[in-house]
Amino acid sequence: MLDILLVEDDRDLAATVIQYLELEGIRCDHADNGVMALQLSQDHDYDAMLLDLNLPRLDGISVCERLRADGNDVPILMLTARDQLNDKLAGFQAGTDDFLVKPFELQELVVRVVALTRRRSGQAKxxxxxxxxxxxxxxxxxxxxxxxxxxxxxxxxxxxxxxxxxxxxxxxxxxxxxxxxxxxxxxxxxxxxxxxxxxxxxxxxxxxxxxxxxxxxxxxxxxx
The missing domain is CATH 1.10.10.10 (Winged helix-like DNA-binding domain superfamily/Winged helix DNA-binding domain)
Structure with a gap:
C-alpha cells in the first residue's frame, strides 16, 4: 500500500481527497499547515507528498525548499489554485516534481500520485x-x-x-x-x-x- 502525506488547509477538500485515496488503496496522513508537514516528514518515509501552495504558518514553496535542503527526496505534487507560469517556475526551482491545478479530478490525482511514487525525486540537492x-x-x-x-x-x-x-x-x-x-x-x-x-x-x-x-x-x- 502506498503511504502519502496530504498537506492542505481546506479540511473539506482534504477529507474528500483522503476518502477517495483510501478507496484506491492509498493510505494518507494529513497536515493542515506547513510546520506540521515538516514534522510529519521527519517521522515518516512517505512515498509521495501532495503539497498545497498556500498554507498557514509556512507556505508550500518554503516547505519544499526546506525538505530539499535537508536531503529529503520524497516526490512532491504541488496543489495550487494558480495557473501562472511564474508560480510553477518558483515551485520547480524550490524542488517540486509536478503541479496539479485546482479544481482537479480525483481520478487524475490518483494517476499523478501513482506515477510519482514509481521514482524518488531527483530534486534533492x-x-x-x-x-x-x-x-x-x-x-x-x-x-x-x-x-x-x-x-x-x-x-x-x-x-x-x-x-x-x-x-x-x-x-x-x-x-x-x-x-x-x-x-x-x-x-x-x-x-x-x-x-x-x-x-x-x-x-x-x-x-x-x-x-x-x-x-x-x-x-x-x-x-x-
Missing part, C-alpha cells in the same frame, strides 16, 4: 546517511565534516546509492547507470566499489558501504 553527506550543488562529499576525494565514477555510484539508501541497489542497475549497455568487463564495478569503500569508510570505525551478496550494494548505518 543534499544526500546524507549518518555522517556521510554529499552536496550536489557544490559537488562536495564529506564524512564527519572531513572532505572526501572521490573519482567521477565513484561520485556517480555514491549518488545512486545514497538516493536509494537504506535500500540495496542491484549490481546491474549500478553498471547500467555508469556505463549503459557497454560495461567494460565483469570486474570494473568491483574495482570502482573498492575505491569508493576506501574513500568513504577507510578511516572510520563505522562502515556505511555494504555488499549484499548475490544482489548488489547498499549505503546504510547497519546491515539489515
Amino acid at each position: 543534499v544526500l546524507q546517511c549518518a555522517d556521510l553527506r554529499i552536496d550536489l550543488t557544490a559537488h562536495e562529499a564529506t564524512r564527519g565534516g572531513t572532505a572526501l576525494k572521490i573519482s567521477p565514477t565513484g561520485w556517480k555510484l555514491l549518488e545512486h546509492l545514497l538516493r536509494a539508501s537504506p535500500a540495496a541497489v542491484p549490481r546491474q542497475k549500478l553498471e547500467q547507470a555508469i556505463w549503459g549497455e557497454d560495461v567494460p568487463d565483469s570486474n570494473s564495478l568491483k574495482v570502482h566499489m573498492h575505491h569508493l569503500r576506501r574513500a568513504i569508510d577507510g578511516d572510520f570505525e563505522q562502515h556505511l558501504l555494504h555488499t549484499v551478496p548475490g544482489f548488489g550494494f547498499a549505503i546504510r548505518e547497519a546491515t539489515l
